[in-house]
Amino acid sequence: MTSAAAPAKASPGRAVLRTETRLFLREPGSLFWIIGFPVLLLAILGAIPGFREPDPANGGQRIIEFYVPTAVVLAMIMAGLQAMPPVITGYRERGILRRMSVTPVRPQAVLGAQMGLHGVASLVSALLVIVVGRLVFDVALPGQPAGYVLALLLAIVCALALGAFISAVAPTTKIATAIGSIVFFPSMFTAGVWLPIQAMPDLLADIVSFTPFGAAVQALDQAAAGDWPSWSHLGVAALWAALLSLGAVRWFRWE
Amino acid sequence: MPIIEVSGVRKAYGGRTVVDGISFTVEEGEIFGILGPNGAGKTTTVECVEGLRHPDAGTVKVAGLDPVRDRDGVTRVLGAQLQESELQPKITVQEALQLYAACYPDPADWRALAERLGLTEKLSTRFAKLSGGQKQRLFIALALIGNPRVVVLDELTTGLDPRARRETWALIEEVRDSGVTVLLVTHFMEEAQRLCDRIAVIDKGRVAALDTPAGLVSRAAGAVVTTFTPSAPLPAADLAALPRLASHEERDGNVTLTGTDETVTALLALLARTGTTAHRLRIVEATLDDAFLDLTGEAA
Structure with a gap:
């Protein structure tokens, strides 16, 4: 069509991203759980006076300081495990991916946009947690920013890969939601939501170190304290991310 | 192309x-x-x-x-x-x-x-x-x-x-x-x-x-449907002997025949020969429904 008034045509990738962003912003429930809930949890825990006092049992650190990395990883778990799998399986179930695949645009563009949006939302949530931790509870900003960013990105990739894996193996949206919820609780536990990893018995803490979110939380904790995160934690998170991504690609069905 | x-x-x-x-x-x-x-x-x-x-x-x-x-x-x-x-x-x-x-x-x-x-x-x-x-x-x-x-x-x-x-x-x-x-x-x-x-x-x-839709209809065995009420009952054997007859049904004195144009011509000849009047005579083409059932062998 040649119309003088027509605006410059959007590129397909950008049009998909713009549409998916609008749709993402129309899901207040998902937005609350990803962006609102982690910071709310931090605020509630911070309201407990004992958590704000230096604890001699933990080398003088305050409990609230352990909870900042936990709340950061919780944002990723919410985005990757709770919010994203039902969206992707729903798109498959409703034939939205098939519909896109009979246009010159590949349906991968839709999946990429959804993963990117959930990743960005969890990053926004992480920043909010860090800022609130700093301003409200006086938790120092990460002492090793580069290591912190690396650990943060690995955690996001892990969560998205796990979510993609769940979407790949779940035949229906209902099953995806069910698997997401089943994986959600152990993930929260390994991220230290109920008990900070530092307060776990040694054996349990060692086991948790081999889980994707247990490793990510500890890497974040080390970087927050000013040290470069240990390669074993980063390696565990990276390995999980790689394995889950491969599994997701291997088993994903477009219809 | x-x-x-x-x-x-x-x-x-x-x-x-x-x-x-x-x-x-x-x-x-x-x-x-x-x-x-x-x-x-x-x-x-x-x-x-x-x-x-x-x-x-x-x-x-x-x-x-x-x-x-x-x-x-x-x-x-x-x-x-x-x-x-x-x-x-x-x-x-x-x-x-x-x-x-x-x-x-x-x-x-x-x-x-x-x-x-x-x-x-x-x-x-x-x-x-x-x-x-x-x-x-x-x-x-x-x-x-x-x-x-x-x-x-x-x-x-x-x-x-x-x-x-x-x-x-x-x-x-x-x-x-x-x-x-x-x-x-x-x-x-x-x-x-x-x-x-x-x-x-x-x-x-x-x-x-x-x-074409018309081609499919005319190809079907029962492409032409004829219904009438004879003034006097026609011998069933004569009706059954009509050429290219696909189906034949009599109910309450009404006769329904399906077949081809040839069937219709022979029926008219039969009516003339026996001196029978066909009341409410209707000759219609079958619909695609009939052709479809015939082609897919799904007739009841």
Whole structure:
């Protein structure tokens, strides 16, 4: 069509991203759980006076300081495990991916946009947690920013890969939601939501170190304290991310 | 050159053959129907044309291109409405039109398309809030938005009320009149008879017949239906002996015969010979329904 008034045509990738962003912003429930809930949890825990006092049992650190990395990883778990799998399986179930695949645009563009949006939302949530931790509870900003960013990105990739894996193996949206919820609780536990990893018995803490979110939380904790995160934690998170991504690609069905 | 060429296509799922050697060609500018009972392999056949499925054997060409190997080329000339496909529940009509317009290198003007399909009032309505007819009109718009040369419409009017169905038929004729070739999958006889220039009747994965609607009807064994009330009973043996008789039924003094023109000629001769008057004599052509049941062997 040649119309003088027509605006410059959007590129397909950008049009998909713009549409998916609008749709993402129309899901207040998902937005609350990803962006609102982690910071709310931090605020509630911070309201407990004992958590704000230096604890001699933990080398003088305050409990609230352990909870900042936990709340950061919780944002990723919410985005990757709770919010994203039902969206992707729903798109498959409703034939939205098939519909896109009979246009010159590949349906991968839709999946990429959804993963990117959930990743960005969890990053926004992480920043909010860090800022609130700093301003409200006086938790120092990460002492090793580069290591912190690396650990943060690995955690996001892990969560998205796990979510993609769940979407790949779940035949229906209902099953995806069910698997997401089943994986959600152990993930929260390994991220230290109920008990900070530092307060776990040694054996349990060692086991948790081999889980994707247990490793990510500890890497974040080390970087927050000013040290470069240990390669074993980063390696565990990276390995999980790689394995889950491969599994997701291997088993994903477009219809 | 035909715009769609399907030759010897086979497709099996887990050992069960769904499409068993289907061939047909569609000429540019026609409405070509694929008609068949549920599970006959209609959708699988058009999915091979759309490039959504890889045939196990045989070839498919759309505008001379292979839908699987030249996916990009085929998606540019072919628009599709898929059976039982939906959109994101919260996407608005305008957003969907703009999104799909952006998918094509040379799209149609989405505003004009919305106007033509009566969607202008619904531009800011979310997909989930549209009625069945509005959803189908949106899917026709999306199938046309890339300025395609061919559109594939799969069970477009299933689930629509009779009024919405008739409106949709008028739209399909408009689409064809604008020069776009239409490949129409349906299991409604009335729809196929009204719209299609040619029809491939598919049964159990094979082409059972391929002809114009009138050709299919005249080909069927019981193409001409004759009903009358004789002034005096005719001997059953004489009726049964009529040439090319397909069926014969007598109820409450009314006689219904199906057969060909030859059957009718012989009947008239029989009536004259026996001096019988045929009251309320009606001679009508069978409908596509009768032809279909005859061709697919589904007669009760």
